[in-house]
Amino acid sequence: MQDYPRVCYEIFVRSFSDSNGDGIGDLNGIINQMGYLAGLGIQGIWITPVQPSPSYHKYDVTDYCGIDPEFGTLDDFRRLLSVAHAAGIRVYMDLVIHHTSIRHPWFKQAAGNPGSSYRPYYRWMSDELIDAMGLKERALTEDAHTINPWHRVQGDRERFLGIFSREMADLNFDEPRLNDEIDAVARFWLKEIGVDGFRLDAARHIYPDWEKEKNPVFWTGFAQRVAAIKPDAYLIGEVWAETETVAPFFRGLNANFNFDASFKIEAMLISERQDRFIPWLIRQREVFAGHAAGFVDAVMLSNHDQQRIGSTLSGNTAKLKLAAAILLTLPGQPFLYYGEEIGMLGRKPDPAIREPFLWGEPPIETTWRRAVYSKKERVQPLSDALRHPASLFYVYRALIRLRNESVAIGQVQFNEIREFCPERPELLTYIRGSGEDACLVVHNLTARYQTLSLTHDIVRYGIVRYVTHTAFSLKAGVLRLGKYNSVVLTQVAGNIGQPETEVSPALS
Incomplete structure (x- = not known):
């Protein structure tokens, strides 16, 4: 890996x-x-x-x-x-x-010269063929906003394709x-x-x-x-x-x-x-x-x-x-x-x-x-x-x-995530990883204090690895988070119970 x-x-x-x-x-x-x-x-x-x-x-x-x-x-x-x-x-x-500048030497040799060895590096098409294939306009995409992607070069009977702009000529990877x-x-x-x-x-x-x-x-x-x-x-x-x-x-x-x-x-x-x-x-x-x-x-x-x-x-x-x-x-x-x-x-x-x-x-x-x-x-x-x-x-x-x-948290491939507490729309909560290395992550999405009871097997998450700011407490299995606050908890060694934490520094 x-x-x-x-x-x-x-x-x-x-x-x-x-x-x-x-x-x-x-x-x-x-x-x-x-x-x-x-x-x-x-x-x-x-x-x-x-x-x-x-x-x-x-x-x-x-x-x-x-x-x-x-x-x-x-x-x-x-x-x-x-x-x-x-x-x-x-x-x-x-x-x-995907494209070159129209000032690239390949394009400069291809433009206006159908016999150029660089002509096939780009996509050229006559007006008649563009119309026959129904390609005069393209549907807009998030990254390309040119509706009519076919552009004219002076003295050339064919147009070149450039879906981003007429300054950028699309390359032809069939060549x-x-x-x-x-x-x-x-x-x-x-x-x-x-x-x-x-x-x-x-x-x-x-x-x-x-x-x-x-x-x-x-x-x-x-x-x-x-x-x-x-x-x-x-x-x-x-x-x-x-x-x-x-x-x-x-x-x-x-x-x-x-x-x-x-x-x-x-x-x-x-x-x-x-x-x-x-x-x-x-x-x-x-x-x-x-x-x-x-x-x-x-x-x-x-x-x-x-x-x-x-x-x-x-x-x-x-x-x-x-x-x-x-x-x-x-x-x-x-x-x-x-x-x-x-x-x-x-x-x-x-x-x-x-x-x-x-x-x-x-x-x-x-x-x-x-x-x-x-x-x-x-x-x-x-x-x-x-x-x-x-x-x-x-x-x-x-x-x-x-x-x-x-x-x-840091695994780039094959990383796990499990949802926790889906019934609370104001909280984004999930467990990352598995076994002793697993972390419980809780985000308060609102400007109001939120309270969350850590019950069942979740109660073992009692060590604070990160919290954004000090409007936070963890006491008797109850987590309280201030506005827009986030906390990452890891597990207490040996599952011996949960320590009480009133406030944790944001950047420990």
């Missing part, structure tokens, strides 16, 4: 940390903050694309084996890997192979030579450079909607070829879809992001009712396991394409602490979006959910964009959070430490 990082962290490179004063986050900026990430307890980082690209986000690549000069050099990237590995942190890079090119790209980063794996952008769209059944099959083949290059390489898919669509991708990929669960968690936090979340999660996991017993469920609160959880919860720090406690005690492999640990805010459009990390130290803060949401008067910078033991940052750090140390 592979040893996976217990908690990972997504870095939007441009916004994270600036090392040279040009206002743009870069690779050396990440290197400079590796101690911060290690101190937080992070064991893996996913960095958004760093290859040359004309856009600020770099999701339209022009050179798969280069580094955009804004971010640094290949030597900087090699140094980043060395420093990360020395800190016990694995590095997963974004691999964007064997393209597959060889992409395999060479994977070999370069895994073998020559040494990355630990890839986050696979737009994994559900590699083949177009009318051939979508080919997508999981493609990734199974790709994973086999990657394993031949680097057997322990990690592959995590962005399959922004419902559970049944995601499940087949686990046949090839180690992990997939759980968008459905993130939306369920948001709904719970807003409604303050658990709405049978745990039975739903168990059913979802059974669907995943039907395709791959060793699947890794990549859970999250938000990412670079979604409204930040801070804004979803209107900056309510108590609820943000609750959100962190739910995420970091659930099964799977949690991914934090940079800045969630200090409560950063952000709403669409996309640049506003990718604002500069608030370090509280101007020399390293990026300035490429003026913040609209995550301003110092609305979000506590890290430097201030470090001076306040009750800050959101310390809640994240304590929960990550718990996850890294606990067998029951």
Whole structure:
């Protein structure tokens, strides 16, 4: 069984940390903050694309084996890997192979030239065939909002497919030579450079909607070829879809992001009712396991394409602490979006959910964009959070430490979860793990004190491993939790009875 990082962290490179004063986050900026990430307890980082690209986000690549000069050099990237590995942190890079920039040399040679050897690398179609096949428009998906995905190149009789924008041309993986090119790209980063794996952008769209059944099959083949290059390489898919669509991708990929669960968690936090979340999660996991017993469920609160959880919860720090406690005690492999640990805010459009990390130290803060949401008067910078033991940052750090140390909470694969007390909609309660290592987790979803009697075999859970804040007591088998509070209990040795605990420090 592979040893996976217990908690990972997504870095939007441009916004994270600036090392040279040009206002743009870069690779050396990440290197400079590796101690911060290690101190937080992070064991893996996913960095958004760093290859040359004309856009600020770099999701339209022009050179798969280069580094955009804004971010640094290949030597900087090699140094980043060395420093990360020395800190016990694995590095997963974004691999964007669904499309290229229209400025990529392949596309520039293919456009307007039907005889080009690069023409089959992309999907071209005449207006007549588009109409005959009924493909002029596509149904919108959460991740692709272009209704008419066919785009004209001046002087070309055919249009090219680009479901994200006319600046991004979809690749055609029915072309064997393209597959060889992409395999060479994977070999370069895994073998020559040494990355630990890839986050696979737009994994559900590699083949177009009318051939979508080919997508999981493609990734199974790709994973086999990657394993031949680097057997322990990690592959995590962005399959922004419902559970049944995601499940087949686990046949090839180690992990997939759980968008459905993130939306369920948001709904719970807003409604303050658990709405049978745990039975739903168990059913979802059974669907995943039907395709791959060793699947890794990549859970999250938000990412670079979604409204930040801070804004979803209107900056309510108590609820943000609750959100962190739910995420970091659930099964799977949690991914934090940079800045969630200090409560950063952000709403669409996309640049506003990718604002500069608030370090509280101007020399390293990026300035490429003026913040609209995550301003110092609305979000506590890290430097201030470090001076306040009750800050959101310390809640994240304590929960990550718990996850890294606990067998029951931290297991990434084959992890157990059982519902407890389903009749209480205002409480989210569950047992993680089994045997002596098992933990009882209780979340108060409301702004009111809640009381829970620990009866039968549950009474043996009497040792406090974590509690968010001090509005808490455990006495004579009765648990009382203050507003939006969370507690993790482990078992009393030998089941000799339950000690009485009036108050437990939040960050012990």
